Amino acid sequence: MLKTILIVIALVFVALIGFAMTKPDDFKIERKANIKAPPEKVFAFLNDFKQWGAWSPWEKKDPNMKRNFGANTSGKGATYAWDGNKDVGQGSMEVMESTPPSRLAIKLNFVKPFEASNAVDFTLTPAGGGTEVTWAMEGKNNFMSKLMQVFMSMDKMVGPDFETGLANLKAAAEKS
Secondary structure (H helix, E strand, O other): HHHHHHHHHHHHHHHHHHHHOOOOOOEEEEEEEOOOOOOOHHHHHHEHHHHHHOOOOHHHHHOOOOOEEEOOEOOOOOEEEEOOOOOOOOOEEEEEEEEEEOOEEEEEEEEEEOEEEEEEEEEEEEEOOOOEEEEEEEEOHHHHHHHHHHOOOOOOOOHHHHHHHHHHHHHHHHOO
């Protein structure tokens, strides 16, 4: 009986690993919002890490988060690091490209709860007297990420935070 149970557990484990290996090597999460403000005004909130407190969904998840701004907080080369609770983890960002008022590319590195390096891209396009903002994040799925995706969707896990952030950005940029 015990031998049969162990064989079944081993088969389930092998099947789980096999299924995880079929998951994609890359992921991309993307959300869009229309903001009734000019691209220059919206871009100012994105391009300066000190402005992220006005809209970033993670700022509200841990008000006691430790923040460390680099000497340069806006434009290419700007850096920002954080260390927070289990909801925000620990990591850093660096602006890799800043093309006002249309594009911002950021290298995002997570340390906790797991290590990862992703590319974040904000694209701003004039639309209907305002701005369409696209927020995208993409990266590689290592084995642990693939295994996690057997049980949960990365898009469903992070996408709502992007939606909240874009709603906060909209409110901040459209104010007065």
